[in-house]
Structures are given as structure tokens and as C-alpha cells.
Amino acid sequence: xxxxxxxxxxxxxxxxxxxxxxxxxxxxAVPAKALKNFDLGLPAHSPEFxxxxxxxxxxxxxxxxxxxxxxxxxxxxxxxxxxxxxxxIQRSEWLTAYTPYQPExxxxxxxxxxxxxxxxxxxxxxxxANASLYDGSTGTAEAVLMARRLTRRNKIVLSGGxxxxxxxxxxxxxxxxxxxxxxxxxPEGQGDILDHIDETTAAIVVQTPDFYGHLRNIKTAxxxxxxxxxxxxxxxxxxxxxxxxxxxxxxxxxxxxAEGQSIGNALNFGGPYLGLMATRxxxxxxxxxxxCGETVDAEGQRGFVLTLSTRxxxxxxxxxTSNICTNSGxxxxxxxxxxxxxxxxxxxxxxxxxxxxxxKLADALEAVAGVTVLNKTFFNEMTIRTSQPAASLxxxxxxxxxxxxxxxSRLEPTDPSVANLIVLAATxxxxxxxxxxxxxxLAEELA
Amino acid sequence: xxxxxxGRPTGTGTSGFASTSGSALLPNEPLLFETGDTEHSGVDLPxxxxxxxxxxxxxxxxxxxxxxxxxxxxMRHYVRLSRLNHSIDxxxxxxxxxxxxxxxxxxxxxxxxxxxxxxxxxxxxxxxQGALELMNELSHWLMTLTNTAAVALTxxxxxxxxxxxxxxxxxxQAAAGQDHRKIVLVxxxxxxxxxxxxxxxxxxxxxxxxxADGTVDVQAVKDALSPDVAAIMLTNPNTxxxxxxxxxxxxxxxxAAGAFFYCDGANFNAIMGVVRPGDLGIDAMHINLHKTxxxxxxxxxxxxxxxxxxxxxxxxxxxxxxxxxxxxxxxVEHAEGEVLGRxxxxxxxxxxxxxxxxxxxxxxxxxxxxxAQDAVLNANYIKARLAHAFxxxxxxxxxxxxxxxxxxxxxxxxxxxxxxxxxxxxxxxxPMTMYFPLVVHGAMLIEPTESESKQTLDRFCxxxxxxxxxxxxxxxxxFTSAPLKAPRRRLDETRAARSPILKWxxxxxxxxxxE
Numbered sequence: 001x002x003x004x005x006x007x008x009x010x011x012x013x014x015x016x017x018x019x020x021x022x023x024x025x026x027x028x029a030v031p032a033k034a035l036k037n038f039d040l041g042l043p044a045h046s047p048e049f050x051x052x053x054x055x056x057x058x059x060x061x062x063x064x065x066x067x068x069x070x071x072x073x074x075x076x077x078x079x080x081x082x083x084x085x086x087x088x089i090q091r092s093e094w095l096t097a098y099t100p101y102q103p104e105x106x107x108x109x110x111x112x113x114x115x116x117x118x119x120x121x122x123x124x125x126x127x128x129a130n131a132s133l134y135d136g137s138t139g140t141a142e143a144v145l146m147a148r149r150l151t152r153r154n155k156i157v158l159s160g161g162x163x164x165x166x167x168x169x170x171x172x173x174x175x176x177x178x179x180x181x182x183x184x185x186x187p188e189g190q191g192d193i194l195d196h197i198d199e200t201t202a203a204i205v206v207q208t209p210d211f212y213g214h215l216r217n218i219k220t221a222x223x224x225x226x227x228x229x230x231x232x233x234x235x236x237x238x239x240x241x242x243x244x245x246x247x248x249x250x251x252x253x254x255x256x257x258a259e260g261q262s263i264g265n266a267l268n269f270g271g272p273y274l275g276l277m278a279t280r281x282x283x284x285x286x287x288x289x290x291x292c293g294e295t296v297d298a299e300g301q302r303g304f305v306l307t308l309s310t311r312x313x314x315x316x317x318x319x320x321t322s323n324i325c326t327n328s329g330x331x332x333x334x335x336x337x338x339x340x341x342x343x344x345x346x347x348x349x350x351x352x353x354x355x356x357x358x359x360k361l362a363d364a365l366e367a368v369a370g371v372t373v374l375n376k377t378f379f380n381e382m383t384i385r386t387s388q389p390a391a392s393l394x395x396x397x398x399x400x401x402x403x404x405x406x407x408x409s410r411l412e413p414t415d416p417s418v419a420n421l422i423v424l425a426a427t428x429x430x431x432x433x434x435x436x437x438x439x440x441x442l443a444e445e446l447a
Numbered sequence: 448x449x450x451x452x453x454g455r456p457t458g459t460g461t462s463g464f465a466s467t468s469g470s471a472l473l474p475n476e477p478l479l480f481e482t483g484d485t486e487h488s489g490v491d492l493p494x495x496x497x498x499x500x501x502x503x504x505x506x507x508x509x510x511x512x513x514x515x516x517x518x519x520x521x522m523r524h525y526v527r528l529s530r531l532n533h534s535i536d537x538x539x540x541x542x543x544x545x546x547x548x549x550x551x552x553x554x555x556x557x558x559x560x561x562x563x564x565x566x567x568x569x570x571x572x573x574x575x576q577g578a579l580e581l582m583n584e585l586s587h588w589l590m591t592l593t594n595t596a597a598v599a600l601t602x603x604x605x606x607x608x609x610x611x612x613x614x615x616x617x618x619x620q621a622a623a624g625q626d627h628r629k630i631v632l633v634x635x636x637x638x639x640x641x642x643x644x645x646x647x648x649x650x651x652x653x654x655x656x657x658x659a660d661g662t663v664d665v666q667a668v669k670d671a672l673s674p675d676v677a678a679i680m681l682t683n684p685n686t687x688x689x690x691x692x693x694x695x696x697x698x699x700x701x702x703a704a705g706a707f708f709y710c711d712g713a714n715f716n717a718i719m720g721v722v723r724p725g726d727l728g729i730d731a732m733h734i735n736l737h738k739t740x741x742x743x744x745x746x747x748x749x750x751x752x753x754x755x756x757x758x759x760x761x762x763x764x765x766x767x768x769x770x771x772x773x774x775x776x777x778x779v780e781h782a783e784g785e786v787l788g789r790x791x792x793x794x795x796x797x798x799x800x801x802x803x804x805x806x807x808x809x810x811x812x813x814x815x816x817x818x819a820q821d822a823v824l825n826a827n828y829i830k831a832r833l834a835h836a837f838x839x840x841x842x843x844x845x846x847x848x849x850x851x852x853x854x855x856x857x858x859x860x861x862x863x864x865x866x867x868x869x870x871x872x873x874x875x876x877x878p879m880t881m882y883f884p885l886v887v888h889g890a891m892l893i894e895p896t897e898s899e900s901k902q903t904l905d906r907f908c909x910x911x912x913x914x915x916x917x918x919x920x921x922x923x924x925x926f927t928s929a930p931l932k933a934p935r936r937r938l939d940e941t942r943a944a945r946s947p948i949l950k951w952x953x954x955x956x957x958x959x960x961x962e
Binding site for chain 2: 001002003004005006010011013014015017018019020023025026027028029030031033034035036037038040041042043044045046048051052054055056057058059060061062063064065066070072074075076078082084086088090091092093094095096097098099100101102103104105106107108109111112114115117118119121122123125128129131132134135136137138163165166168169171172173175176208215217218242243244245246247250259266267268269270271272273274284290291292293294295296297298299301303304305307308309310312313314315316317318319320322323324325326327328329330331333337339340341342343344345346347348349350352353355356359362375376377378379394395398403406410411413414428
């Protein structure tokens with residue numbers, strides 16, 4: 001087997017040094033009835049080219065984003081990733097290192113995390129960011145729990161514009177929790193949360209751009225929350241929007257959670273992604289996840305270490321802020337490299353390009369009979385109402401080779417009011433020809 | 448050391464030029480904010496003008512102050528930074544409990560096929576049948592290797608898998624009217640995630656002491672069991688590297704008391720293809736794909752932590768999951784009945800599913816068993832070679848995939864486990880896991896994995912023996928000053944925690960001193 005270095009002679013020699021008659025002797029603690037008492041019936045080991053053929057056959061049964069017009073967003077976005085990003089993250093020293101437990105020989109990872117934390121703090125306009133969480137949805141659940149710890153209050157209100165999956169994850173994390181209020185879907189972008197804040201509210205959760213693409217007024221939400229002593233958690237699923245929109249930190253957000261996939265990371269059918277989390281400095285000690293900090297070594301040289309680990313499970317065990325024990329290191333690296341390549345100038349241009357393409361898309365959709373664009377505001381994503389049920393319409397468009405977006409009913413199957421809604425995204429990759437093809441196909445299907 | 452007015456250490460690199468003091472191969476790399484600026488960019492994009500009519504007045508008014516680098520500058524920055532890392536590909540990385548095995552590059556190549564990497568989690572299910580097939584195939588391997596009834600693929604990491612497994616247990620007990628069960632038993636040798644997970648879900652944690660031989664006593668478990676106990680969270684093989692010999696009796700006792708057996712599968716690499724956890728009576732177990740099935744560790748994630756479930760817990764699996772139906776495979780995203788809901792957006796770590804399945808197909812069932820046996824062989828070889836010079840806490844019987852020593856061999860030398868580990872850095876090895884498990888004083892936990900050749904193991908053992916002899920000979924200076932040959936000398940962690948600096952700030956001009 002190509003990955004196993006020992007020859008049979010070496011195995012025998014090693015058993016001799018150990019003083020074991022055979023390999024089974026090393027498994028003597030295993031109850032006899034459980035040791036190799038089965039035939040797995042799994043295929044035997046296989047050369048590389050056969051494995052590759054098998055995997056290529058599976059991959060070939062999927063329609064890739066590049067295969068045609070593509071407007072699917074709703075929490076994961078198809079952006080261009082520079083070739084150098086993927087080259088760099090496959091370098092051995094990044095790919096095959098682990099958590100920087102030994103900082104003296106992990107300065108690469110640690111300095112990268114310090115730079116990443118700085119980038120995230122600047123993007124969100126917050127004081128501090130952690131070294132990343134699993135993804136935006138679990139990050140939102142962690143933020144909710146963090147807000148409860150900070151305020152010692154229990155009530156959580158989720159805006160109707162929050163991504164339904166995010167809402168469902170918060171629900172699962174707070175199973176059967178009477179103090180969780182999930183407001184009903186607001187595809188028209190109607191304000192829905194300000195009347196639900198009271199003296200028992202720990203936090204309200206507002207997404208912008210929201211699931212339906214509308215830009216939400218963060219300042220108003222922050223003021224209303226703070227007036228009642230509650231915290232504002234801002235969720236962002238399209239981090240590219242921060243190239244064009246005011247940072248939530250400048251508008252009064254207390255905790256910002258974002259999905260960072262758009263920068264540096266492929267769609268990957270939903271994972272791995274990376275959760276960004278940033279907050280005010282006074283809340284650091286209740287923030288879950290890893291943190292990297294600057295220090296000096298024995299010779300006074302600047303260096304970096306994982307720090308404030310007294311918040312974490314390996315030190316505090318049952319008293320930890322969270323059970324999380326990792327970050328999304330390699331995804332954070334991809335994000336950080338891509339963000340460094342963009343820089344302020346490139347990031348701003350990227351955001352403008354996304355918005356400009358979305359404006360073209362909205363204008364073209366407005367002109368299709370049987371289609372109404374619901375958004376007055378958006379960044380790169382919008383919701384349309386169609387004259388026919390959305391799920392089968394999207395399916396028929398897929399058969400024509402066009403991935404037209406996400407029928408809202410796929411995420412909200414029990415809400416009949418969303419049956420004719422589709423959420424569509426445009427990015428820098430969207431071409432005029434893509435938009436024309438979508439609108440022509442829509443017009444034919446809805447005629 | 449010069450200090451600026453904020454009391455920040457100004458190491459090398461604040462001048463804006465890469466200082467390569469030391470050597471060209473170990474540069475002191477400045478931060479990207481110290482070399483880049485907001486004008487530079489390594490990405491060419493058209494500068495389109497936009498009308499602000501649809502932005503609702505929410506446009507950004509302040510600059511972000513994000514540094515940019517052109518592509519050549521970025522390549523150098525990240526290549527230089529990377530050289531400051533030890534990695535599996537550059538040397539042995541025997542971190543106990545972490546299973547730092549070889550990461551085959553075929554996995555990476557396959558994960559990057561556009562049919563896997565360039566597919567959206569919410570595009571029509573009819574257009575991703577190959578992805579669902581892959582999830583099904585991976586599930587089959589995981590269930591077969593563990594002899595279990597179901598698997599929930601979606602957890603994003605091992606600890607996330609623990610959370611899901613315990614959520615499923617909680618949901619099952621709620622469904623059975625057993626909500627009063629509020630206690631979770633956790634052996635003292637457990638990973639910190641176990642008690643953290645239990646507490647996260649509102650359970651109170653009752654520790655189970657280890658026996659003198661490092662294993663869990665079935666009688667201690669029986670004594671702790673009561674009608675209020677929800678579950679035991681047991682790692683097997685345990686964190687001392689030992690297979691729990693009474694695991695079946697423990698499972699039976701736990702079940703007899705109406706509780707569930709959660710198994711922490713962090714150490715599944717020791718037994719894959721050789722022992723099926725389902726045969727031992729587990730109800731739920733997470734499998735770290737990044738450990739056992741070689742999806743890369745990536746400097747700390749992303750991993751993946753699918754959870755296999757017994758028939759009793761299968762109905763409580765989260766959505767989404769894959770199901771066969773007449774027209775092919777469907778993705779069940781909203782289930783009726785007893786499921787606990789959704790623990791992450793979308794379908795979990797697809798990129799890791801691809802890598803893990805590639806690894807499984809490469810090894811085959813036979814190769815996985817061989818890998819487990821080689822991992823156990825390697826750990827026992829290290830233990831046998833080093834037993835004379837080190838102190839073995841738990842007697843003279845076989846270990847599984849990792850060798851555990853305590854620090855009693857260092858008694859009176861003035862050298863700590865930490866010092867010893869740092870000295871190992873100077874010899875070109877990544878240190879072993881230190882001070883874990885907590886049940887052993889000054890623990891050194893060494894996990895070679897199956898990837899290390901006999902030649903490497905011999906070299907490692909020679910170095911370890913030489914270090915032990917040197918410590919005992921009174922040369923403590925070598926240890927307390929280590930590392931000397933790493934990119935940095937020992938770092939001041941106390942300082943980092945006392946006055947945290949968690950991001951780069953633009954240095955302030957020094958104010959004129961008042962005369």
C-alpha cells in the first residue's frame with residue numbers, strides 16, 4: 001500500500017523489538033468477540049488511477065457552476081479566486097501543519113491568523129476578531145449564546161430577514177427554548193424587529209444584506225436594541241458587500257458574524273466554509289473560538305501565540321465559553337491571501353462590480369412579463385415573484401442549462417406565501433450574456 | 448528592545464522592508480500591513496461606476512485601511528511565512544491525540560474537480576446527483592467500519608460532532624419522557640471538549656476517576672450510574688493510548704441504567720478495520736475525518752466530524768441527509784418526525800467528504816486495517832525502545848496508537864516536560880502533546896501514526912534517548928534555553944494574555960518629549 005512505509009520484514013523486526021509474537025498480541029485488550037470477527041466486504045486497496053477514475057465519474061454527474069449561466073446565492077456565492085491563492089494554500093507548510101500548539105515552529109500560521117484577525121476587524125469595523133469559526137450559521141448560534149452570557153438575559157429575537165438555515169441552526173442549538181423568538185419571513189424587506197425588543201431581550205439578530213437581498217438599517221436596529229439594554233448581532237452572508245456598505249461596527253453593532261466563503265473559497269457544495277466573528281474589546285473574554293495575539297520571544301523579537309485560552313475547553317473544560325476546539329485555518333488562510341491580493345482598491349472595485357452586475361440583472365428581470373423584483377435596495381442579490389410556482393420553474397430552467405437561483409420554498413416549505421419567490425445573485429462572474437439567457441428562458445417559461 | 452509610545456514591541460520589519468536577519472531561509476517577515484498599502488492590488492478588476500440608487504444610503508463613508516499586495520509580493524509574503532511552520536511534509540509530527548498522518552495529494556486533486564468544488568449547496572438536486580452519491584458512498588464506508596445503523600455527515604469538526612451526538616441523545620431522552628436525566632459521566636482522562644459539550648447542552652458533568660492502570664473501572668461507572676444519568680462520554684481507545692478492556696461491560700451497564708454511550712472517536716485510527724465500535728455497544732461516535740481519514744489539518748481546521756449512530760438514535764439524526772427514491776437520490780432537508788433539526792447551513796464539509804472517500808478507496812478495507820495495525824505497531828515500537836530511559840505510567844502492557852510517558856524520569860533534573868519538548872524542536876522534530884491527558888503528571892503523549900518509517904522512528908528514538916540522558920546528566924541549560932534553532936526563541940505567553948494585542952495598529956508618531 002503506497003502510503004504505508006513498512007516492509008513485512010520491518011514489521012517482523014519491530015514486533016521482535018517489542019517482544020510480541022504477532023500484531024494481534026498488541027490488541028490483547030480488545031475483547032476477543034470484537035476483534036476482527038467480521039468481513040467488512042469493502043473493496044480492496046486501489047491504484048491512484050483507478051481511484052481517480054471513480055471520483056471523476058462521480059464528479060461528472062454534477063453540473064458545475066462554470067457549465068452555464070449561474071445565479072445561485074442565498075448564503076454561498078460563486079466568485080473568482082486568483083490562481084495564486086489555491087497554489088499557496090496547497091503548500092506543505094500550510095496544508096499539513098496543525099494547530100499552532102508550539103508557537104516557536106508555527107509562526108507562519110500564527111502571523112497569518114494575526115493578519116486575518118486584523119483584516120476581519122477592519123472589514124467589520126469592530127475592535128477584535130477571532131481566528132474564525134466553522135461557518136456563518138454556527139457562528140450565529142455562538143453569537144446568540146455569547147450575548148446571553150454578556151447580558152445575563154435570555155430572550156433572543158431573530159429577524160425575518162435572517163437566512164432560514166441560520167435560524168434553524170440557532171433553533172437546534174437552543175432546542176425547545178421558550179425565549180427564542182423567530183419572526184416570520186419578510187421577503188418584502190419590511191421592518192419587523194423593533195417592536196419585539198424589551199427589558200428581557202439579550203440580543204436581536206439582523207442580517208444585511210438580508211436573505212432576500214434587502215439592505216437593513218443597522219443604525220436604527222442598534223439604537224432600538226441599546227435603548228432597552230439589548231445587544232445587536234449583525235449577520236452578513238455576503239462579505240463582499242463590505243466593500244461598498246458601511247461597516248456594522250460604525251453603526252453600533254455589538255457582535256458581527258459573517259460567512260467568509262466569498263473571499264478565497266470555492267462553493268464546495270456547502271463546506272468547508274469559514275465563520276467570521278468580531279466584537280467590542282470589552283466582550284473579548286466571552287467570545288468563543290481561538291485568538292492569536294502578539295508578544296515577544298526571549299530575545300525581544302516580535303512573535304505570535306494563541307492567547308486568552310482560559311476561555312477555552314482544553315483549559316476550562318465544562319466552564320468554557322463554547323465546546324469549539326478548532327478554527328477554519330486553511331479557509332481563513334485562503335480568505336486572508338485573497339484579501340491581501342485585493343487590498344482596499346481591489347476589494348472596493350470587486351464590490352462595485354458585483355453591485356453593477358446585480359443592477360443589470362434587476363433591470364433585465366423587471367422587463368420580463370410575469371416577473372416582479374421585490375427589492376428597492378440590494379447589494380448583489382434580490383428576490384423576484386414569478387407568476388408560476390418557483391420550485392418547478394427553477395427545475396425547468398435547470399433542464400435548459402440555467403441555474404436561476406434558489407426557490408424560497410426550498411428553505412421555507414411550510415410557508416405558502418413564499419411559493420412563487422426566487423432569490424437570485426449576481427457576482428463579478430455574471431455576464432451580460434448570462435443575464436440575457438436567463439431572461440429569455442424565463443420569458444418563455446412564463447408566457 | 449525599542450518601544451513605541453503604545454508600549455508595543457517593535458520587532459524587526461517595522462521599517463517596511465523585509466529584514467532577513469538570521470538567514471535568507473528564515474526571514475523575519477513583516478506584517479502585510481507594514482509592507483502593503485491601500486493602493487496596491489494583486490487583482491485586476493475594472494473600475495465600474497455605480498449609481499447609488501439601490502444602496503439605500505448605506506454606502507461606506509470611511510476607508511477600510513486594508514493593505515494590498517501585488518501577486519509577486521503576495522507570493523513572497525506567504526511563502527516566507529510558510530517556512531516558519533513545521534509540517535507533516537517536512538518532519539515527524541508526533542502530536543498525541545491528533546493523528547498527524549500523511550496527507551495524500553490525490554485527495555487534494557480530487558477535491559478540486561469542478562464537479563465537486565464548483566457546485567452550489569442550493570442548486571437543484573437533480574444537478575448534483577454525483578455529490579449525493581458520494582455522500583452515500585462515504586456513509587456506507589463509515590457505517591461498515593463502525594457497524595452502525597446510521598451516520599450524520601454534517602458536523603463541521605470533532606467537537607461539533609460531539610455536540611450533535613449529545614443533542615441526539617438529549618432528543619431521544621426527551622422523546623421517551625426522560626428529560627430528568629441531567630448528568631453526564633466523563634472520565635478524567637477525557638478531552639476537554641467532552642465536558643464542555645455536556646455543559647453546553649445544560650448537563651452537569653460528573654468525572655469518573657481513572658484506575659491506576661489508566662483505564663476506566665466498570666465498577667466506578669456502575670457506582671456513578673443513576674436514574675438521573677443521561678450518558679457516558681468515553682474515549683476509546685482512551686487518551687492514555689489504551690483500549691478500554693471493559694468497554695463492553697461499561698456499555699451494558701450504561702444501557703441497563705437507561706443511559707446512552709457516547710464514544711469520542713478521536714482515536715479511531717487505532718482500530719479502523721480491526722474493531723467495529725458498534726460491536727462494543729456505542730450509541731453515537733464522531734469520527735474526525737481530518738485525523739483518521741487524512742483530510743488535511745490545515746494549520747487548525749477545517750476538519751469534519753461525522754457521527755455514526757445506533758438504531759436507537761438514528762431517528763434523531765439532523766437534516767439534511769441523503770435518501771434513495773425512485774428517481775435517484777434525494778436530499779432530505781426538512782424531515783418530519785423526531786429529527787433534531789439542522790446544525791449547520793447546507794450539507795456540511797463536502798470538500799472533506801471527497802478527500803476522505805478518496806483516501807478510503809486508495810486503502811481499501813484491507814489497507815485501512817493495515818494502517819491501523821501499523822499505527823499501533825509504531826506506537827508500541829517507540830514505547831519499547833524508550834521504556835528504559837523514560838517513565839511509563841501504566842505498566843508493561845501493549846499500548847494502542849500512542850505511547851504515553853510521565854515526567855518522573857526528569858525528577859531532580861530541573862527540566863520540565865515543556866523544556867524537554869522545546870529541546871526536541873532543536874533536533875528537528877515537532878514535540879509530542881504535552882501535559883495531556885491530565886491524569887498523568889507532566890504527560891508526554893506520542894502518536895507516530897502509520898505514516899512514519901522504521902528509519903524515522905529509529906532516529907526519533909535515538910534523539911529522545913540522547914535528550915533523556917542529557918537531562919539526567921544535569922545539562923539543564925540545553926533544555927531551559929531551548930529552542931535555539933527555531934524561527935523564534937521561547938515566546939512570552941503570559942505577556943500575550945495580560946495585555947492582549949489582537950490586531951495590528953498603525954504605529955503612532957512618538958510625541959515630542961516635554962523639556
